[in-house]
Amino acid sequence: TAVKDGDEWVINGHKIMTSNGRVADFLVVMCRTEDDDSGNANLKMTQIIVPTDSPGLERIRSVPIWGHTGGDHMEIKYKDVRVPLENALGARGSGHQAAQDRLGAGRVYHCMNTIGQMWRAFDIMVKYSTQREVHGGKLETKQFIQGFIADSYIDIQAARLMTIHCAEVMDKGGNSRVDISAIKIFVPEAGSRVVDRAIQMHGWRGVSSDLPLAGMFQGFRTLRLADGPDEVHRILIAKQILKRYHDGLSWDFGV
Ligand SMILES: Cc1cc2nc3c(=O)[nH]c(=O)nc-3n(C[C@H](O)[C@H](O)[C@H](O)COP(=O)(O)OP(=O)(O)OC[C@H]3O[C@@H](n4cnc5c(N)ncnc54)[C@H](O)[C@@H]3O)c2cc1C
Structure with missing residues:
Protein backbone atom coordinates (compact mmCIF):
# COMPACT_ATOMS: atom_id res chain seq x y z
CA THR A 1 0.00 0.00 0.00
CA ALA A 2 0.95 3.66 -0.37
CA VAL A 3 -0.60 6.26 1.91
CA LYS A 4 -0.38 10.01 1.32
CA ASP A 5 1.34 11.90 4.15
CA GLY A 6 1.89 15.61 3.45
CA ASP A 7 3.82 15.83 0.20
CA GLU A 8 5.04 12.22 0.34
CA TRP A 9 3.85 8.67 -0.27
CA VAL A 10 4.56 6.22 2.55
CA ILE A 11 4.93 2.72 1.12
CA ASN A 12 4.67 -0.57 2.98
CA GLY A 13 4.71 -4.02 1.45
CA HIS A 14 6.52 -7.23 0.60
CA LYS A 15 7.10 -8.28 -3.03
CA ILE A 16 8.79 -11.56 -3.77
CA MET A 17 9.49 -11.60 -7.52
CA THR A 18 11.10 -8.35 -8.71
CA SER A 19 13.08 -8.97 -11.89
CA ASN A 20 16.24 -6.84 -12.23
CA GLY A 21 15.74 -5.78 -8.60
CA ARG A 22 19.38 -6.43 -7.70
CA VAL A 23 20.92 -4.01 -10.19
CA ALA A 24 18.12 -1.45 -10.69
CA ASP A 25 18.60 2.12 -9.41
CA PHE A 26 14.84 2.55 -9.10
CA LEU A 27 11.77 0.32 -9.08
CA VAL A 28 8.27 0.90 -10.42
CA VAL A 29 6.12 -0.30 -7.53
CA MET A 30 2.44 -1.11 -8.03
CA CYS A 31 0.77 0.21 -4.86
CA ARG A 32 -2.78 0.15 -3.62
CA THR A 33 -3.57 3.83 -3.02
CA GLU A 34 -7.37 3.84 -2.75
CA ASP A 35 -8.53 2.18 0.45
CA ASP A 36 -12.33 2.11 0.21
CA ASP A 37 -13.72 -1.28 -0.81
CA SER A 38 -16.31 0.07 -3.23
CA GLY A 39 -15.94 0.38 -6.99
CA ASN A 40 -13.70 -1.28 -9.53
CA ALA A 41 -10.73 -3.08 -7.94
CA ASN A 42 -8.67 -2.18 -11.03
CA LEU A 43 -8.96 1.54 -10.23
CA LYS A 44 -7.30 1.30 -6.82
CA MET A 45 -3.68 0.89 -7.93
CA THR A 46 -1.04 3.52 -8.66
CA GLN A 47 2.49 2.97 -9.98
CA ILE A 48 5.14 4.81 -7.97
CA ILE A 49 8.85 5.24 -8.73
CA VAL A 50 10.96 4.17 -5.75
CA PRO A 51 14.77 4.68 -5.77
CA THR A 52 16.41 1.50 -4.49
CA ASP A 53 18.57 3.46 -2.01
CA SER A 54 15.45 4.75 -0.20
CA PRO A 55 15.56 4.21 3.60
CA GLY A 56 13.24 1.32 4.55
CA LEU A 57 13.71 -0.57 1.25
CA GLU A 58 15.37 -3.90 1.98
CA ARG A 59 16.53 -6.41 -0.61
CA ILE A 60 15.96 -9.69 1.24
CA ARG A 61 17.41 -12.21 -1.21
CA SER A 62 17.83 -13.25 -4.80
CA VAL A 63 15.24 -16.00 -5.43
CA PRO A 64 16.98 -19.05 -6.98
CA ILE A 65 15.29 -20.06 -10.26
CA TRP A 66 15.76 -23.54 -11.78
CA GLY A 67 18.59 -24.16 -9.33
CA HIS A 68 20.53 -21.04 -10.35
CA THR A 69 21.54 -18.90 -7.38
CA GLY A 70 22.69 -15.28 -7.41
CA GLY A 71 20.29 -14.25 -10.17
CA ASP A 72 18.37 -11.01 -10.48
CA HIS A 73 14.84 -11.92 -9.32
CA MET A 74 14.66 -10.26 -5.91
CA GLU A 75 12.52 -10.51 -2.81
CA ILE A 76 12.08 -6.96 -1.49
CA LYS A 77 10.47 -5.48 1.63
CA TYR A 78 9.20 -1.91 1.94
CA LYS A 79 8.90 -0.53 5.47
CA ASP A 80 7.67 3.08 5.71
CA VAL A 81 9.52 3.97 2.51
CA ARG A 82 8.95 7.67 1.73
CA VAL A 83 9.03 9.16 -1.77
CA PRO A 84 7.71 12.52 -3.08
CA LEU A 85 4.12 12.61 -4.39
CA GLU A 86 5.39 13.47 -7.88
CA ASN A 87 6.97 9.99 -8.09
CA ALA A 88 3.51 8.62 -8.94
CA LEU A 89 3.30 7.69 -12.62
CA GLY A 90 0.17 9.11 -14.23
CA ALA A 91 -3.11 9.70 -12.43
CA ARG A 92 -3.98 8.12 -9.09
CA GLY A 93 -5.71 4.78 -9.68
CA SER A 94 -4.38 4.40 -13.24
CA GLY A 95 -1.65 1.88 -12.35
C1 LIG B 1 11.12 -15.70 -13.34
C2 LIG B 1 9.97 -14.86 -12.87
C3 LIG B 1 10.11 -13.47 -12.82
C4 LIG B 1 9.07 -12.67 -12.35
N1 LIG B 1 9.25 -11.31 -12.30
C5 LIG B 1 8.25 -10.52 -11.85
C6 LIG B 1 8.41 -9.10 -11.77
O1 LIG B 1 9.45 -8.54 -12.12
N2 LIG B 1 7.38 -8.35 -11.31
C7 LIG B 1 6.21 -8.93 -10.93
O2 LIG B 1 5.29 -8.21 -10.53
N3 LIG B 1 6.04 -10.26 -10.96
C8 LIG B 1 7.02 -11.07 -11.42
N4 LIG B 1 6.84 -12.44 -11.46
C9 LIG B 1 5.62 -12.99 -10.87
C10 LIG B 1 4.64 -13.55 -11.88
O3 LIG B 1 3.98 -12.52 -12.56
C11 LIG B 1 3.70 -14.45 -11.07
O4 LIG B 1 4.44 -15.58 -10.67
C12 LIG B 1 2.48 -14.88 -11.85
O5 LIG B 1 1.68 -13.78 -12.18
C13 LIG B 1 1.64 -15.86 -11.03
O6 LIG B 1 1.37 -15.34 -9.76
P1 LIG B 1 1.75 -16.20 -8.48
O7 LIG B 1 3.12 -16.74 -8.67
O8 LIG B 1 1.45 -15.37 -7.30
O9 LIG B 1 0.77 -17.44 -8.55
P2 LIG B 1 -0.69 -17.55 -7.92
O10 LIG B 1 -1.50 -16.35 -8.25
O11 LIG B 1 -0.56 -17.95 -6.50
O12 LIG B 1 -1.25 -18.76 -8.75
C14 LIG B 1 -0.69 -20.08 -8.59
C15 LIG B 1 -1.24 -20.96 -9.67
O13 LIG B 1 -2.65 -21.08 -9.50
C16 LIG B 1 -3.29 -21.17 -10.75
N5 LIG B 1 -4.26 -20.08 -10.84
C17 LIG B 1 -4.10 -18.79 -10.48
N6 LIG B 1 -5.23 -18.09 -10.70
C18 LIG B 1 -6.13 -18.97 -11.20
C19 LIG B 1 -7.49 -18.88 -11.61
N7 LIG B 1 -8.15 -17.72 -11.56
N8 LIG B 1 -8.10 -19.99 -12.07
C20 LIG B 1 -7.43 -21.17 -12.14
N9 LIG B 1 -6.15 -21.31 -11.76
C21 LIG B 1 -5.51 -20.24 -11.30
C22 LIG B 1 -2.20 -21.06 -11.82
O14 LIG B 1 -1.84 -22.36 -12.24
C23 LIG B 1 -1.06 -20.40 -11.08
O15 LIG B 1 0.20 -20.72 -11.65
C24 LIG B 1 7.86 -13.26 -11.94
C25 LIG B 1 7.72 -14.66 -12.01
C26 LIG B 1 8.74 -15.45 -12.47
C27 LIG B 1 8.55 -16.95 -12.53
Whole structure:
Protein backbone atom coordinates (compact mmCIF):
# COMPACT_ATOMS: atom_id res chain seq x y z
CA THR A 1 0.00 0.00 0.00
CA ALA A 2 0.95 3.66 -0.37
CA VAL A 3 -0.60 6.26 1.91
CA LYS A 4 -0.38 10.01 1.32
CA ASP A 5 1.34 11.90 4.15
CA GLY A 6 1.89 15.61 3.45
CA ASP A 7 3.82 15.83 0.20
CA GLU A 8 5.04 12.22 0.34
CA TRP A 9 3.85 8.67 -0.27
CA VAL A 10 4.56 6.22 2.55
CA ILE A 11 4.93 2.72 1.12
CA ASN A 12 4.67 -0.57 2.98
CA GLY A 13 4.71 -4.02 1.45
CA HIS A 14 6.52 -7.23 0.60
CA LYS A 15 7.10 -8.28 -3.03
CA ILE A 16 8.79 -11.56 -3.77
CA MET A 17 9.49 -11.60 -7.52
CA THR A 18 11.10 -8.35 -8.71
CA SER A 19 13.08 -8.97 -11.89
CA ASN A 20 16.24 -6.84 -12.23
CA GLY A 21 15.74 -5.78 -8.60
CA ARG A 22 19.38 -6.43 -7.70
CA VAL A 23 20.92 -4.01 -10.19
CA ALA A 24 18.12 -1.45 -10.69
CA ASP A 25 18.60 2.12 -9.41
CA PHE A 26 14.84 2.55 -9.10
CA LEU A 27 11.77 0.32 -9.08
CA VAL A 28 8.27 0.90 -10.42
CA VAL A 29 6.12 -0.30 -7.53
CA MET A 30 2.44 -1.11 -8.03
CA CYS A 31 0.77 0.21 -4.86
CA ARG A 32 -2.78 0.15 -3.62
CA THR A 33 -3.57 3.83 -3.02
CA GLU A 34 -7.37 3.84 -2.75
CA ASP A 35 -8.53 2.18 0.45
CA ASP A 36 -12.33 2.11 0.21
CA ASP A 37 -13.72 -1.28 -0.81
CA SER A 38 -16.31 0.07 -3.23
CA GLY A 39 -15.94 0.38 -6.99
CA ASN A 40 -13.70 -1.28 -9.53
CA ALA A 41 -10.73 -3.08 -7.94
CA ASN A 42 -8.67 -2.18 -11.03
CA LEU A 43 -8.96 1.54 -10.23
CA LYS A 44 -7.30 1.30 -6.82
CA MET A 45 -3.68 0.89 -7.93
CA THR A 46 -1.04 3.52 -8.66
CA GLN A 47 2.49 2.97 -9.98
CA ILE A 48 5.14 4.81 -7.97
CA ILE A 49 8.85 5.24 -8.73
CA VAL A 50 10.96 4.17 -5.75
CA PRO A 51 14.77 4.68 -5.77
CA THR A 52 16.41 1.50 -4.49
CA ASP A 53 18.57 3.46 -2.01
CA SER A 54 15.45 4.75 -0.20
CA PRO A 55 15.56 4.21 3.60
CA GLY A 56 13.24 1.32 4.55
CA LEU A 57 13.71 -0.57 1.25
CA GLU A 58 15.37 -3.90 1.98
CA ARG A 59 16.53 -6.41 -0.61
CA ILE A 60 15.96 -9.69 1.24
CA ARG A 61 17.41 -12.21 -1.21
CA SER A 62 17.83 -13.25 -4.80
CA VAL A 63 15.24 -16.00 -5.43
CA PRO A 64 16.98 -19.05 -6.98
CA ILE A 65 15.29 -20.06 -10.26
CA TRP A 66 15.76 -23.54 -11.78
CA GLY A 67 18.59 -24.16 -9.33
CA HIS A 68 20.53 -21.04 -10.35
CA THR A 69 21.54 -18.90 -7.38
CA GLY A 70 22.69 -15.28 -7.41
CA GLY A 71 20.29 -14.25 -10.17
CA ASP A 72 18.37 -11.01 -10.48
CA HIS A 73 14.84 -11.92 -9.32
CA MET A 74 14.66 -10.26 -5.91
CA GLU A 75 12.52 -10.51 -2.81
CA ILE A 76 12.08 -6.96 -1.49
CA LYS A 77 10.47 -5.48 1.63
CA TYR A 78 9.20 -1.91 1.94
CA LYS A 79 8.90 -0.53 5.47
CA ASP A 80 7.67 3.08 5.71
CA VAL A 81 9.52 3.97 2.51
CA ARG A 82 8.95 7.67 1.73
CA VAL A 83 9.03 9.16 -1.77
CA PRO A 84 7.71 12.52 -3.08
CA LEU A 85 4.12 12.61 -4.39
CA GLU A 86 5.39 13.47 -7.88
CA ASN A 87 6.97 9.99 -8.09
CA ALA A 88 3.51 8.62 -8.94
CA LEU A 89 3.30 7.69 -12.62
CA GLY A 90 0.17 9.11 -14.23
CA ALA A 91 -3.11 9.70 -12.43
CA ARG A 92 -3.98 8.12 -9.09
CA GLY A 93 -5.71 4.78 -9.68
CA SER A 94 -4.38 4.40 -13.24
CA GLY A 95 -1.65 1.88 -12.35
CA HIS A 96 -3.48 -1.29 -13.31
CA GLN A 97 -4.51 0.01 -16.73
CA ALA A 98 -1.01 1.38 -17.39
CA ALA A 99 0.46 -2.03 -16.56
CA GLN A 100 -1.97 -3.80 -18.89
CA ASP A 101 -1.13 -1.37 -21.71
CA ARG A 102 2.59 -2.00 -21.31
CA LEU A 103 2.27 -5.76 -20.78
CA GLY A 104 0.34 -6.17 -24.05
CA ALA A 105 3.25 -5.01 -26.19
CA GLY A 106 5.66 -6.79 -23.83
CA ARG A 107 3.89 -10.09 -24.44
CA VAL A 108 4.24 -9.69 -28.21
CA TYR A 109 7.94 -9.05 -27.64
CA HIS A 110 8.28 -12.19 -25.47
CA CYS A 111 6.60 -14.21 -28.23
CA MET A 112 8.89 -12.80 -30.93
CA ASN A 113 11.85 -13.71 -28.76
CA THR A 114 10.45 -17.22 -28.19
CA ILE A 115 9.84 -17.75 -31.92
CA GLY A 116 13.46 -16.78 -32.66
CA GLN A 117 14.63 -19.40 -30.19
CA MET A 118 12.24 -22.04 -31.56
CA TRP A 119 13.61 -21.36 -35.03
CA ARG A 120 17.16 -21.82 -33.75
CA ALA A 121 16.21 -25.10 -32.05
CA PHE A 122 14.61 -26.23 -35.32
CA ASP A 123 17.80 -25.42 -37.27
CA ILE A 124 19.94 -27.33 -34.79
CA MET A 125 17.55 -30.29 -34.86
CA VAL A 126 17.19 -30.59 -38.64
CA LYS A 127 20.93 -30.24 -39.28
CA TYR A 128 21.70 -32.89 -36.68
CA SER A 129 19.20 -35.27 -38.29
CA THR A 130 21.21 -35.09 -41.52
CA GLN A 131 24.47 -35.95 -39.72
CA ARG A 132 23.85 -38.49 -36.95
CA GLU A 133 23.81 -42.18 -37.89
CA VAL A 134 21.90 -44.66 -35.69
CA HIS A 135 20.83 -48.24 -36.34
CA GLY A 136 21.89 -48.39 -39.96
CA GLY A 137 20.84 -44.97 -41.18
CA LYS A 138 20.81 -41.21 -40.66
CA LEU A 139 18.25 -39.86 -38.21
CA GLU A 140 16.55 -38.04 -41.09
CA THR A 141 15.53 -41.39 -42.60
CA LYS A 142 13.57 -42.47 -39.48
CA GLN A 143 9.87 -41.74 -39.52
CA PHE A 144 9.76 -40.75 -35.82
CA ILE A 145 12.34 -38.06 -36.57
CA GLN A 146 10.51 -36.91 -39.70
CA GLY A 147 7.46 -36.52 -37.46
CA PHE A 148 9.51 -34.35 -35.05
CA ILE A 149 10.55 -32.12 -37.96
CA ALA A 150 7.07 -31.81 -39.45
CA ASP A 151 5.32 -31.16 -36.12
CA SER A 152 7.94 -28.56 -35.22
CA TYR A 153 7.44 -26.77 -38.52
CA ILE A 154 3.69 -26.64 -37.78
CA ASP A 155 4.25 -25.33 -34.24
CA ILE A 156 6.69 -22.62 -35.34
CA GLN A 157 4.64 -21.42 -38.29
CA ALA A 158 1.41 -21.35 -36.26
CA ALA A 159 3.15 -19.41 -33.46
CA ARG A 160 4.69 -16.99 -35.96
CA LEU A 161 1.46 -16.27 -37.82
CA MET A 162 -0.59 -15.86 -34.62
CA THR A 163 1.97 -13.38 -33.30
CA ILE A 164 2.06 -11.39 -36.55
CA HIS A 165 -1.75 -11.31 -36.55
CA CYS A 166 -1.82 -10.02 -32.95
CA ALA A 167 0.75 -7.31 -33.73
CA GLU A 168 -1.30 -6.24 -36.77
CA VAL A 169 -4.46 -5.92 -34.68
CA MET A 170 -2.54 -3.80 -32.14
CA ASP A 171 -1.00 -1.65 -34.89
CA LYS A 172 -4.45 -0.92 -36.30
CA GLY A 173 -5.70 0.11 -32.85
CA GLY A 174 -8.13 -2.84 -32.65
CA ASN A 175 -9.13 -4.78 -29.54
CA SER A 176 -6.21 -7.21 -29.17
CA ARG A 177 -6.94 -8.58 -25.68
CA VAL A 178 -7.94 -12.06 -26.88
CA ASP A 179 -5.05 -12.30 -29.34
CA ILE A 180 -2.51 -11.16 -26.73
CA SER A 181 -3.67 -13.80 -24.26
CA ALA A 182 -3.83 -16.42 -27.03
CA ILE A 183 -0.20 -15.91 -28.08
CA LYS A 184 0.89 -15.59 -24.46
CA ILE A 185 -0.44 -19.14 -23.94
CA PHE A 186 0.23 -20.76 -27.31
CA VAL A 187 3.74 -19.61 -28.19
CA PRO A 188 5.61 -20.78 -25.05
CA GLU A 189 3.69 -24.10 -25.16
CA ALA A 190 4.60 -24.57 -28.83
CA GLY A 191 8.18 -23.57 -28.00
CA SER A 192 8.30 -26.20 -25.25
CA ARG A 193 7.12 -28.86 -27.71
CA VAL A 194 9.72 -27.90 -30.35
CA VAL A 195 12.60 -27.79 -27.87
CA ASP A 196 11.46 -31.03 -26.25
CA ARG A 197 11.71 -32.78 -29.64
CA ALA A 198 15.11 -31.19 -30.31
CA ILE A 199 16.36 -32.37 -26.92
CA GLN A 200 15.07 -35.90 -27.53
CA MET A 201 16.71 -36.10 -30.94
CA HIS A 202 20.09 -35.06 -29.51
CA GLY A 203 20.31 -37.74 -26.82
CA TRP A 204 22.62 -36.70 -23.95
CA ARG A 205 23.67 -33.58 -25.87
CA GLY A 206 20.14 -32.25 -25.65
CA VAL A 207 20.16 -31.86 -21.88
CA SER A 208 23.83 -30.85 -21.67
CA SER A 209 25.03 -27.26 -21.64
CA ASP A 210 26.93 -27.91 -24.91
CA LEU A 211 23.74 -26.84 -26.68
CA PRO A 212 21.33 -23.97 -25.83
CA LEU A 213 18.30 -26.30 -25.72
CA ALA A 214 18.14 -26.90 -21.95
CA GLY A 215 18.17 -23.15 -21.28
CA MET A 216 15.42 -22.60 -23.85
CA PHE A 217 13.32 -25.34 -22.26
CA GLN A 218 13.53 -23.71 -18.82
CA GLY A 219 12.83 -20.26 -20.23
CA PHE A 220 9.71 -21.37 -22.13
CA ARG A 221 8.37 -23.21 -19.08
CA THR A 222 8.90 -20.11 -16.95
CA LEU A 223 6.95 -17.99 -19.46
CA ARG A 224 3.82 -20.02 -18.68
CA LEU A 225 3.90 -18.38 -15.23
CA ALA A 226 5.50 -14.98 -15.74
CA ASP A 227 3.23 -12.14 -16.92
CA GLY A 228 0.24 -13.98 -15.47
CA PRO A 229 -0.29 -17.76 -15.46
CA ASP A 230 -1.87 -19.40 -18.51
CA GLU A 231 -5.06 -20.20 -16.60
CA VAL A 232 -5.78 -16.51 -16.01
CA HIS A 233 -5.29 -15.80 -19.72
CA ARG A 234 -7.60 -18.69 -20.68
CA ILE A 235 -10.29 -17.23 -18.41
CA LEU A 236 -9.81 -13.81 -20.02
CA ILE A 237 -10.16 -15.25 -23.55
CA ALA A 238 -13.31 -17.16 -22.65
CA LYS A 239 -14.90 -14.12 -20.94
CA GLN A 240 -14.27 -11.87 -23.94
CA ILE A 241 -15.71 -14.43 -26.37
CA LEU A 242 -18.72 -15.27 -24.20
CA LYS A 243 -19.51 -11.57 -23.79
CA ARG A 244 -19.93 -11.20 -27.54
CA TYR A 245 -22.35 -14.12 -27.69
CA HIS A 246 -24.31 -12.75 -24.70
CA ASP A 247 -24.52 -9.45 -26.59
CA GLY A 248 -26.15 -11.30 -29.51
CA LEU A 249 -22.97 -11.24 -31.63
CA SER A 250 -20.55 -13.99 -32.65
CA TRP A 251 -16.77 -14.23 -32.89
CA ASP A 252 -15.21 -13.07 -36.16
CA PHE A 253 -11.88 -14.80 -36.74
CA GLY A 254 -11.30 -12.79 -39.90
CA VAL A 255 -10.60 -9.40 -38.31
C1 LIG B 1 11.12 -15.70 -13.34
C2 LIG B 1 9.97 -14.86 -12.87
C3 LIG B 1 10.11 -13.47 -12.82
C4 LIG B 1 9.07 -12.67 -12.35
N1 LIG B 1 9.25 -11.31 -12.30
C5 LIG B 1 8.25 -10.52 -11.85
C6 LIG B 1 8.41 -9.10 -11.77
O1 LIG B 1 9.45 -8.54 -12.12
N2 LIG B 1 7.38 -8.35 -11.31
C7 LIG B 1 6.21 -8.93 -10.93
O2 LIG B 1 5.29 -8.21 -10.53
N3 LIG B 1 6.04 -10.26 -10.96
C8 LIG B 1 7.02 -11.07 -11.42
N4 LIG B 1 6.84 -12.44 -11.46
C9 LIG B 1 5.62 -12.99 -10.87
C10 LIG B 1 4.64 -13.55 -11.88
O3 LIG B 1 3.98 -12.52 -12.56
C11 LIG B 1 3.70 -14.45 -11.07
O4 LIG B 1 4.44 -15.58 -10.67
C12 LIG B 1 2.48 -14.88 -11.85
O5 LIG B 1 1.68 -13.78 -12.18
C13 LIG B 1 1.64 -15.86 -11.03
O6 LIG B 1 1.37 -15.34 -9.76
P1 LIG B 1 1.75 -16.20 -8.48
O7 LIG B 1 3.12 -16.74 -8.67
O8 LIG B 1 1.45 -15.37 -7.30
O9 LIG B 1 0.77 -17.44 -8.55
P2 LIG B 1 -0.69 -17.55 -7.92
O10 LIG B 1 -1.50 -16.35 -8.25
O11 LIG B 1 -0.56 -17.95 -6.50
O12 LIG B 1 -1.25 -18.76 -8.75
C14 LIG B 1 -0.69 -20.08 -8.59
C15 LIG B 1 -1.24 -20.96 -9.67
O13 LIG B 1 -2.65 -21.08 -9.50
C16 LIG B 1 -3.29 -21.17 -10.75
N5 LIG B 1 -4.26 -20.08 -10.84
C17 LIG B 1 -4.10 -18.79 -10.48
N6 LIG B 1 -5.23 -18.09 -10.70
C18 LIG B 1 -6.13 -18.97 -11.20
C19 LIG B 1 -7.49 -18.88 -11.61
N7 LIG B 1 -8.15 -17.72 -11.56
N8 LIG B 1 -8.10 -19.99 -12.07
C20 LIG B 1 -7.43 -21.17 -12.14
N9 LIG B 1 -6.15 -21.31 -11.76
C21 LIG B 1 -5.51 -20.24 -11.30
C22 LIG B 1 -2.20 -21.06 -11.82
O14 LIG B 1 -1.84 -22.36 -12.24
C23 LIG B 1 -1.06 -20.40 -11.08
O15 LIG B 1 0.20 -20.72 -11.65
C24 LIG B 1 7.86 -13.26 -11.94
C25 LIG B 1 7.72 -14.66 -12.01
C26 LIG B 1 8.74 -15.45 -12.47
C27 LIG B 1 8.55 -16.95 -12.53
